[in-house]
Amino acid sequence: MKTRNYIALFEEGQNGGFSVVFPDVPGVVTSGRNFDETVRMAHEALSFHITGLRKKNCPVPKSRTLEQIKTDWMEWEEWETDGDFLVVPIALLPPLQKSIRVDAMLPERLVMRIDSLYKNRSAFLATAAEKYLEDAIQPTASKKIARV
Numbered sequence: 001m002k003t004r005n006y007i008a009l010f011e012e013g014q015n016g017g018f019s020v021v022f023p024d025v026p027g028v029v030t031s032g033r034n035f036d037e038t039v040r041m042a043h044e045a046l047s048f049h050i051t052g053l054r055k056k057n058c059p060v061p062k063s064r065t066l067e068q069i070k071t072d073w074m075e076w077e078e079w080e081t082d083g084d085f086l087v088v089p090i091a092l093l094p095p096l097q098k099s100i101r102v103d104a105m106l107p108e109r110l111v112m113r114i115d116s117l118y119k120n121r122s123a124f125l126a127t128a129a130e131k132y133l134e135d136a137i138q139p140t141a142s143k144k145i146a147r148v
Contacts, residue, residue, distance in 0.1 A: 003091045003092065003093070004063050004091070004092045005063060005089040005090065005091050005092070006022050006024050006025060006046060006063045006089070006090050006092060007022070007023060007024065007063070007064065007065075007066055007069055007087060007088075007089060007090075008020050008021070008022050008042050008046075008087075008088045008089070008090045009021050009022075009023065009079060009085050009086070009087060009088075010035070010038060010042075010085060010086040010087075010088050011083075011085045011086075012084070012085075012086075013031070015033075016033070016034065017031055017032055017033045017034065017037075017038065018031060018032055018034075018035060018038040018086075019031040019038075020032075020038060020041070020042045020045070020088075022042075022046060022090070023064070023069045023073045023075070023076070024061045024062065024063050024064055024069070025046065025049060025050075025061050026061075027049075028045050028046060028049045029045070030042055030044070030045040039088070039090070042088070042090045043090055043091065043093055046090055046092055047092060047093050050092055063092075066087055099122075099126075104125075
């Protein structure tokens, strides 16, 4: 399953939070109190909007590269002139409600420990994975754009 990424522009606010816009998805904006919360909110806003478009059988905007956005997006020059911001690729993730079946190999002892404490192994593994990923969020692909 290939994940589509959309470029998001993160602008830091005066209170330390961030606001976000998606050049390829007009009208989708969000914000957060800090960078990590803003990344989560950006994923949710993008997913919610695209899911709504699909339910209404509306076309889903194609994602562009940063180079394409710099060339084609009318607001790019204004953003570049106004100040510092972060360019962050945001993956279009499926809604949280949709589960898919996966097969995994785990040590028998670990499975026995999980089963002894939890009634639903899948729910435990999903919760543990979400927590691990939430704690591991790093802006590895983000790039700071400064005024030239």
